[in-house]
Amino acid sequence: MAEYRLLNQFYEKDHRARLIKHDQVLPILRPRTHDWSQVMVYDHRYTPLLQRAGLHVIANLVRRGMPTFNPAALTALIDRWRPETHGFHLPCGEMTITLQDVAMLLGLPIQGNLVIGPAVSDGWRERVEQFLGTQLEVREEGRHGRVSGVRLLWLRAIFGSCPDDADEATVTFHGRAWVVLHMFGSVLFPDGMGDSASWMYIHCLHDWDEAGGYSWGSAVLSFLYRQLCEACRRHTPNST
Structure with a gap:
């Protein structure tokens, strides 16, 4: 079919457009992102830290819901x-999302x-506990989804919420949790395991100033492209 000649065999078989054509x-499809802005409360004491990390603008958007x-x-x-061009092929032409x-x-x-x-899973609990300054909950394997992740309810x-009398270290730990395990895990880099947040980004935020040297926009766009490439072959109501 001429209109699908751009698709290679990997995508062509299950692409939603081809199946609809038949x-x-x-x-x-339903978005995976959920609004937890009223549960994970943003604290103004996080702002100086996020400014150093170059994440204060997106944090201001996320905290509004x-x-x-x-x-x-x-x-x-x-x-x-x-997927081949990372763009939307529309009747009026092609369109994509850019940096x-x-x-x-x-x-x-x-x-x-x-x-x-x-992204080494060995010792991930110890690394997360050091990152958050507290001991993680003990979870049984096979319960509450995957084991190698921080359960969002916990x-x-x-x-x-950060205590009013929190010292500098406590504010830092709460700020890390809000950014990496809430904003990253629930908004910018959500995955299909809705009960857990990934620990894979914690190494990027051990130092707020070093975090400011990362191209976060490139990472978010790459993640979005990947999720769209998966979603265009998804036949269940849940997407990215």
């Missing part, structure tokens, strides 16, 4: 996403070091 009725999403409109765009969009809309830095690092119970 009269299959597919469900509307997530916007209302239109699942039907999002699904229509995903159905026209083309300039990320910088202008989210206020994230798009220059600097790549957001990469070790995170919100412990770090939901």
Whole structure:
């Protein structure tokens, strides 16, 4: 079929657009992002730290709460996403999301070091406990989703709000929890395991000044591209 010649075999078989072309009725996709802004309360004492990390603009947006999403409109765009070009193929032409969009809309830095690092699971609990300054809850394997992640209910119970009399170290730990395990895990880099937040980004925020040297915008855009490439072949209601 000429209109799909751009798709390679990996995407062509299960691409939503092709299945719809063959009269299959597919469900509307739903965003994974959830609004926990009232549970994980932003504290003004985090602002100087986030300014050093270059994350204060996006933090100001996140703390106001997530916007209302239109699942039907999002699904229509995903159905026209083309993984080979990382763009939407629309009747009026092609459109994509650029680094300039990320910088202008989210206020994230798009220059600097790549957001990469070790993703070794051995010893992850010890690293997270050092990062948060507290002992993690003990979880049984096979219960509450995956084991190698910080359970969001526990995170919100412990770090939901920073105490008024908190010292500098406590503010730092709460700020780290809000950024890496809340803003990153629930908004910027959400995954399919809705009960847990990933620990893979904690090495980037041990030092607030070093964190300011990362190209967070590039990481967010790359993650979005990857999720759209997966979503255009997803046939269940849950998307990214």
